[in-house]
Amino acid sequence: MAATSFEGSSSFCPALGEDMAHLVQQAQETFALLQTPKAISDFALFYKSLGDETRLKIVALLLLRDLCLCELVDGLNVPTSTMNHHLQMLVKGGVIQGRREGKFTIYHLNEAVRPYLPFVEVK
Amino acid sequence: MAATSFEGSSSFCPALGEDMAHLVQQAQETFALLQTPKAISDFALFYKSLGDETRLKIVALLLLRDLCLCELVDGLNVPTSTMNHHLQMLVKGGVIQGRREGKFTIYHLNEAVRPYLPFVEVK
DNA sequence: ACTATAAAACTAGAAAAATAGATGTATAAT
DNA sequence: ATTATACATCTATTTTTCTAGTTTTATAGT
Numbered sequence: 001m002a003a004t005s006f007e008g009s010s011s012f013c014p015a016l017g018e019d020m021a022h023l024v025q026q027a028q029e030t031f032a033l034l035q036t037p038k039a040i041s042d043f044a045l046f047y048k049s050l051g052d053e054t055r056l057k058i059v060a061l062l063l064l065r066d067l068c069l070c071e072l073v074d075g076l077n078v079p080t081s082t083m084n085h086h087l088q089m090l091v092k093g094g095v096i097q098g099r100r101e102g103k104f105t106i107y108h109l110n111e112a113v114r115p116y117l118p119f120v121e122v123k
Numbered sequence: 124m125a126a127t128s129f130e131g132s133s134s135f136c137p138a139l140g141e142d143m144a145h146l147v148q149q150a151q152e153t154f155a156l157l158q159t160p161k162a163i164s165d166f167a168l169f170y171k172s173l174g175d176e177t178r179l180k181i182v183a184l185l186l187l188r189d190l191c192l193c194e195l196v197d198g199l200n201v202p203t204s205t206m207n208h209h210l211q212m213l214v215k216g217g218v219i220q221g222r223r224e225g226k227f228t229i230y231h232l233n234e235a236v237r238p239y240l241p242f243v244e245v246k
Numbered sequence: 247a248c249t250a251t252a253a254a255a256c257t258a259g260a261a262a263a264a265t266a267g268a269t270g271t272a273t274a275a276t
Numbered sequence: 277a278t279t280a281t282a283c284a285t286c287t288a289t290t291t292t293t294c295t296a297g298t299t300t301t302a303t304a305g306t
Contacts, residue, residue: 002240013191013193013194013197013227013253013254014194014227015190020194020197020198021198022191023184023187023188023198024184024199026187026232027180027183027184027186027187030183030186030187031183031186031242031243033179033242033243034180034183039180039242040176041176041179043179043241043242044174044175044176045174046174046241047170047171047173047174047179048170048171048174048175048265049174050167050170050174051167051168051169051170051171051172051173051174052167052171052265052266053163053164053167053287054266056156056163056166056167056170057150057157057163060150060153060154060157061147061150062154063144063150063153063154064146064149064150064153065146067139067146067279068280068281069142069280069282070280071137071143072282074143074304075143075144075147076147077147078267079267079268079269080280080281081267081268081269081270081282081283082266082268084282084283085265085266085267086266088282089265093181096286100274100275100281102276102280103274103276103280103281104137104273104275104281105280105281105282107264108170110201113124115238116239116240116241117239118166118169118239118275119154119166120154123293143273148288158255175291176290184266189299191255192254192255192256193253193254193255201293202293202294203255203256204255204257204293204294204295204296205292205293205294206291207255207257208291208293209292211256216248223255223300223301225254225301225302226253226254226255226300226301226302227254227255227258227301228254228255242279
């Protein structure tokens with residue numbers, strides 16, 4: 001019945017069904033990213049949170065020193081609610097943390113992410 | 124006329140207008156990211172292109188070896204046109220490159236981006 | 247060579263889902 | 277009461293995904 005030599009594959013690609021299934025399995029064993037649904041969703045959130053020009057400017061300022069929301073509003077000239085929205089995206093992405101100090105919330109870059117910011121000058 | 128001590132600033136934030144303007148200027152001098160509109164847009168595109176679960180899976184597979192579109196379709200089980208769209212986003216983001224070989228387009232990870240992929244196991 | 251066929255990749259367009267940004271209100275600290 | 281932040285909601289825009297159709301390349305047959 002089967003007209004082709006490869007069961008389950010109707011493709012003439014370089015690597016057929018069997019080969020790709022094997023490669024996908026190898027990737028799952030190699031990268032923590034692929035081992036749980038949460039892992040991959042966390043990584044996607046991390047990159048997504050950095051994929052916006054305003055948020056990159058926020059990160060650049062936080063690389064120099066910790067800043068509160070109102071300072072960032074002042075420096076980058078965006079509305080408070082918009083700034084708050086962007087800061088929460090960066091918190092969800094694991095890029096920054098906020099700590100309450102009196103009536104201010106001071107935002108701080110997670111040091112662990114520094115190596116993954118290509119625009120940081122490495123001396 | 125001015126009721127406050129700081130012209131142009133109505134804020135009692137830790138750092139006021141003058142201070143923030145200075146910090147923003149310092150950031151512009153420090154980070155190439157902030158020096159041209161194209162630079163920041165390129166970085167945003169880079170991160171945006173990685174901020175999607177399907178595209179992270181593509182990158183994981185391309186870390187193992189070069190693959191054509193149809194192999195990725197076979198391995199990740201998404202429609203051809205959807206895969207093509209994601210591959211073009213990754214190309215625009217500077218994460219991968221494609222080269223035509225006969226009727227295939229082989230996609231290849233740009234080696235320069237490896238250090239910025241946190242999910243790569245470093246041995 | 248010429249034609250027909252099929253595979254692989256690309257493109258166009260639209261529906262569905264997610265996000266950016268604005269407005270207004272609520273909470274917390276001084 | 278004032279200031280700083282958080283939140284809830286809404287609209288406009290963007291992104292994701294899919295269907296369908298087109299182009300390019302390779303192969304088979306004549």
